[in-house]
Amino acid sequence: MENYLKYHNLILEDTKDTIRGRFVKSSAKLSKGIEIITSQPLGTVALPQTLNESCNYCFRKQTSPPLQRCSQCKKAYFCDMGCFKNAWLSYHQYVCKADTTNRDAEDDMDLEMLERVALNVSRYKKRKEANQQPQTDQAVAGDGSEESVEITMQAFFSLVGHDSLQQCHVKEKHTFLASEALKKPFIQQTSLKLEELVHYLNIFKSNNFSINDTDMFAIGEGTYPIAALFNHSCRPNAVVMFEGALASVHAIEDIEPDTEITISYVDAAHSRNYRQKSLHEKYFFQCTCERCSASVARPYLSLIDTLLGEETSDWDRAQQLLDQHRNTNISDKRARILQEVEEWDLLEMCKEYDRKSDGCPDPEKPLELGNYTHYFIQFFAPYLLTWNQPELHQQHVGQTLKTSLTDFDDPLPEFARPPVQSTYDEIMKTAIDKMLSYPTKDGNVIPYRLDTLSVCSSLFYDEMAQGHWQNAVKLGMYVLIQYCLIYPPYHPMLAQHFLVLAKACWNSIIQNELIGDNLRLEKVYERGVRRWIMSSKETVAVAFGKHGKLWRETLELEWIFLREQKLK
Numbered sequence: 001m002e003n004y005l006k007y008h009n010l011i012l013e014d015t016k017d018t019i020r021g022r023f024v025k026s027s028a029k030l031s032k033g034i035e036i037i038t039s040q041p042l043g044t045v046a047l048p049q050t051l052n053e054s055c056n057y058c059f060r061k062q063t064s065p066p067l068q069r070c071s072q073c074k075k076a077y078f079c080d081m082g083c084f085k086n087a088w089l090s091y092h093q094y095v096c097k098a099d100t101t102n103r104d105a106e107d108d109m110d111l112e113m114l115e116r117v118a119l120n121v122s123r124y125k126k127r128k129e130a131n132q133q134p135q136t137d138q139a140v141a142g143d144g145s146e147e148s149v150e151i152t153m154q155a156f157f158s159l160v161g162h163d164s165l166q167q168c169h170v171k172e173k174h175t176f177l178a179s180e181a182l183k184k185p186f187i188q189q190t191s192l193k194l195e196e197l198v199h200y201l202n203i204f205k206s207n208n209f210s211i212n213d214t215d216m217f218a219i220g221e222g223t224y225p226i227a228a229l230f231n232h233s234c235r236p237n238a239v240v241m242f243e244g245a246l247a248s249v250h251a252i253e254d255i256e257p258d259t260e261i262t263i264s265y266v267d268a269a270h271s272r273n274y275r276q277k278s279l280h281e282k283y284f285f286q287c288t289c290e291r292c293s294a295s296v297a298r299p300y301l302s303l304i305d306t307l308l309g310e311e312t313s314d315w316d317r318a319q320q321l322l323d324q325h326r327n328t329n330i331s332d333k334r335a336r337i338l339q340e341v342e343e344w345d346l347l348e349m350c351k352e353y354d355r356k357s358d359g360c361p362d363p364e365k366p367l368e369l370g371n372y373t374h375y376f377i378q379f380f381a382p383y384l385l386t387w388n389q390p391e392l393h394q395q396h397v398g399q400t401l402k403t404s405l406t407d408f409d410d411p412l413p414e415f416a417r418p419p420v421q422s423t424y425d426e427i428m429k430t431a432i433d434k435m436l437s438y439p440t441k442d443g444n445v446i447p448y449r450l451d452t453l454s455v456c457s458s459l460f461y462d463e464m465a466q467g468h469w470q471n472a473v474k475l476g477m478y479v480l481i482q483y484c485l486i487y488p489p490y491h492p493m494l495a496q497h498f499l500v501l502a503k504a505c506w507n508s509i510i511q512n513e514l515i516g517d518n519l520r521l522e523k524v525y526e527r528g529v530r531r532w533i534m535s536s537k538e539t540v541a542v543a544f545g546k547h548g549k550l551w552r553e554t555l556e557l558e559w560i561f562l563r564e565q566k567l568k
């Protein structure tokens with residue numbers, strides 16, 4: 001295992017702290033966008049609601065030819081006979097029948113994962129017993145370039161289950177699930193004991209990953225022993241991405257040698273309390289990352305949570321309530337926000353907060369969604385991505401100075417306000433201080449709060465679904481500002497949002513053309529599309545790589561947009 005890590009410029013260090021355990025650090029500089037290491041699954045389970053969307057064996061999505069449904073159990077889907085045969089040999093033969101029990105869906109997934117992992121552990125042990133020769137480290141790991149089964153298993157056996165810390169109801173549930181598994185002959189044949197199975201379930205709780213598709217929607221869950229060696233930070237420098245069932249850890253910022261590499265176990269778009277509570281319940285630690293506790297180097301990071309405030313209720317529940325429109329408080333707020341969005345005049349706002357006009361919202365009055373968005377977007381986009389490329393910010397002098405920013409964005413006049421700060425940290429600090437300097441008033445929608453974000457992001461998708469593109473663009477720009485605060489600049493959530501925003505802007509242009517709306521508005525949208533396509537290209541390449549669906553979609557949109565421009 002160490003060899004595999006070393007080959008990938010990684011070192012596993014032990015803190016000797018019983019909770020923090022080991023952590024992974026870099027032994028060389030790792031540039032943003034690189035795939036640091038890949039991680040093979042020891043077991044994967046599809047989410048019940050997405051069973052027909054991806055192959056039950058390799059987790060790839062396929063529409064042409066369509067996935068084939070298993071004719072016997074009529075539940076699992078596969079790409080082709082190859083995947084079906086592999087699945088059959090590894091696990092499907094044991095579960096290929098209707099399950100008549102009525103456990104809840106989460107328990108069913110845990111049980112399925114347990115059975116898959118137990119089978120793999122038992123096969124591995126049997127193979128080891130059959131091949132009695134002691135293996136040297138070299139023979140086990142080769143040159144370290146490939147993750148052999150031995151490496152995956154070594155990593156799995158080393159993972160923490162926090163067995164003694166689990167709460168009574170968790171212990172009871174895990175004991176029940178382990179005994180359910182042991183009722184099945186194929187699990188009895190593994191010779192694994194009840195305590196071992198309970199330990200594996202504890203390992204899953206603190207180490208498993210949610211498997212996402214390219215649109216960042218969860219489609220399953222997996223045990224990835226190598227990826228599970230990375231510790232958590234609410235401000236991570238790496239993310240775990242999936243290609244089918246293979247996980248890989250990507251750097252989302254430049255990582256200097258000897259730096260801990262961290263990923264985030266919870267969505268960073270939650271309040272500090274929510275994150276702390278769920279990290280403690282599931283992983284048993286108190287998060288002291290740069291965002292959770294005041295960092296000396298980057299003090300503005302802890303101000304992000306001061307800005308965001310608390311969730312009004314449990315986030316998922318709030319989402320549910322939003323969907324159902326039942327909760328009067330939330331639907332009142334939704335109606336008020338929608339009215340603000342309807343009344344916000346995009347052209348007026350663009351004029352007021354144009355870089356040359358030096359406009360800023362009245363410092364005596366609370367911020368409204370429109371002026372908040374138009375004023376602060378000038379701090380962030382696209383400057384969060386290009387602050388370290390000053391040549392891109394040069395004024396267009398003479399006839400020929402051409403830079404990618406002048407291709408994609410307005411050249412920035414020297415006297416422009418607010419000035420582009422010269423580092424990422426300065427941009428963030430200046431913007432956050434400025435936001436916090438505005439007064440707030442009870443009953444007003446406070447733009448930077450989390451509850452406003454959750455209403456606006458749900459409205460953003462609803463307005464797109466209904467083809468209300470002008471509203472969608474305003475909401476999308478607002479959500480962008482919040483994402484710039486919450487996520488590191490090359491985070492997949494931000495990259496994906498840039499692309500969706502570019503598409504919304506493009507659809508707005510098409511819709512405006514259809515209804516013959518005014519030309520000046522069209523110019524504003526065109527500038528938006530250029531800007532969001534550029535930002536999307538820059539971030540998608542780093543966060544997702546240049547081989548996936550999002551990169552293709554970005555290039556396609558750019559191609560259509562540039563072609564239309566030429567035709568005009």
Ligand SMILES: C[S@@+](CC[C@H](N)C(=O)[O-])C[C@H]1O[C@@H](n2cnc3c(N)ncnc32)[C@H](O)[C@@H]1O
Pocket residue numbers: 018019020021022023158159160206207228229230231232233282283284285286287288
């Ligand atoms: C997925 S494992 C990470 C690898 C683990 N440190 C190990 O040695 O196997 C998750 C566990 O690591 C520890 N951990 C992860 N991130 C941490 C952090 N930021 N602070 C303290 N402990 C952390 C907790 O014990 C958590 O349950």
